[in-house]
Amino acid sequence: MQIIDMAVTPLRDLNATLQAQAGATNGTAWDIENPRGSHAIAVGLDAPIEVTVKGSTGYYCAGMNKQATVNVRGSVGPGVAENMMSGTVVIDGDASQYAGATGHGGTLVIKGNASSRCGISMKGIDIIVHGNVGHMSAFMAQSGNLVVCGDAGDALGDSIYEARLFVRGSVKSLGADCVEKDMRPEHVALLADLLERGGCDARPEEFRRYGSARQLYNFNIDNAY
């Protein structure tokens, strides 16, 4: 176990140290103390290390993560795990806007609630939210899976492409071209795996699936507002 105390270690040194683990394969564990809401903590990592942030963070925690597992023992600001490529990010508390934005891969677990635009423009990431998500979540979501164990706000999945959305609670409204779809056996199996990976106490049968009606895929003047 290695400890980095942000009360005495500048952000630049923290990230340089963690980024320098690229190529490491020993699964070294790192604890980060006193994050004090700092932005851009543990960004650009590229090694199978385990990082635990002991407190809440500001913007873009674990941004562009590859391979690493990043645990946050607190809440996170906007853009957590943005553009993540692989690895796992687990947030004990709540997440602000744009959680998992444009993520290409990996798993993001939010044990509290996520604010608006969760999973915006997601490109392959799996996002599992134990609580609720705010408005415009999964906006222009391209691929990957968003699981919401609570409720979803307005305009869920607006202009969605091929991402799959699973919601257990209510959906305030669906966005343009987002529709409810059948839960076929393959979706139940997929969701069961996602729920297990996310540590959720829920059954797949409790969820509804939403996705693209594919009516906006090619420009049509009758779809223009």
Place this chain on the structure above:
Amino acid sequence: MKDDHSGAPRTPPIQSATFSQSVNAEIRRAAATGIYDIRGGGAKRKVPHFDDLLFLGASISRYPLEGYREACDTSVTLGTRHARNPVELDIPITIAGMSFGALSGAAKEALGRGATLAGTSTTTGDGGMTPEERGHSKTLVYQYLPSRYGMNPDDLRKADAIEVVVGQGAKPGGGGMLLGQKITDRVAEMRNLPKGIDQRSACRHPDWTGPDDLEIKILELREITGWRVPIYIKIGGARPYFDTTLAVKAGADVVVLDGMQGGTAATQDVFIEHVGMPTLACIREAVRALEDLGMHREVQLIVSGGVRSGADVAKCMALGADAVSIGTAALIALGDNDPKWEDEYRELGTTAGAYDDWHEGNDPAGISTQNPELAARLDPVEGGRRLRNYLKVMTLEAQTIARACGKNRLQNLEPEDLCALTMEAAAMAKVPLAGTDWWPGKPGPAF
């Protein structure tokens, strides 16, 4: 005009200036199709431009340098504010961001080859970085766009600079669309979307809003890249004073300012022609912002949008830019709109010089296409050579003017070297109307 039966002369037919034949044709086209016109390129309307400025040259009070003999430095360093490794270029003419997807792979390769031969940089576009482009570009600027198509930290770290695209001159406030017919397997894979569907490029970034957020986003990009490379911010020519101010506040090393003549791969004609400001009107306002912040020359300014010649380069730099960027002109150098393809342009219902349906992927010159047969028409080696030649000529032209103005460095050109041919150009460029010492808005005693 034929008389009527009474023998009195008739009023000749008069075409309306408001409802001209071209306006009426567009109304009929809209009525028939129900869709607005989408096209590539930049503003085609005539706006005040660099042609409305002249250099004064040397005289008794100004001492010229000898052409071809006395040195005239063309080098420029970009990104000196924060980056550990600023971008060093031999010439101040860079290649603007254009995407693989909008352009063929061979065209991107040719741009990289030409830029490298000329000692300058080229830029990726919406769609990510291709290995061919990285491999053939000594200095490559990686665009960070709202869509984040193809964005990944590995390519980010391969870049020599990062350009956060907030807007572009052809469509400030607008996103883009790559139509399905250009979405090949490779383009689709790079963008994580199904083949053949229209791909929307978002008009705003997904994970930041406003200058305070942008400052934090730039911090993240610097942390991921170890504060090694410069961060550019590209803005469309809309509110250049305020946007430049906010870009600098957010931490930009370089501001890229794109006026309305700057091209795009595809957007609505109404957007291209009716949103944004002419490049000429933007430069001095951006420079004023930098001067007010005490950052002129510390944060470098790159100007684009309608730069065609060494004279345009020199005029931009005289108005305060550190460098320029070209897109449309570079494509023309590669062979875009070449009259040798006139028969095929006519088959497409257009003519050489007017072809702008870049989004449809049928470019006879093989540049704005993903059709393998068409793309094969462009030899990237020959294209690179042509671009290098063109960049060389532009540089020599700019040097010629600078020497005539007594400058041993292009960056030493200054507004005092210029006059304007029209009131509009004088007001926009803030240089005297030719033959006077006055321009509209010049501070001083009122009439």
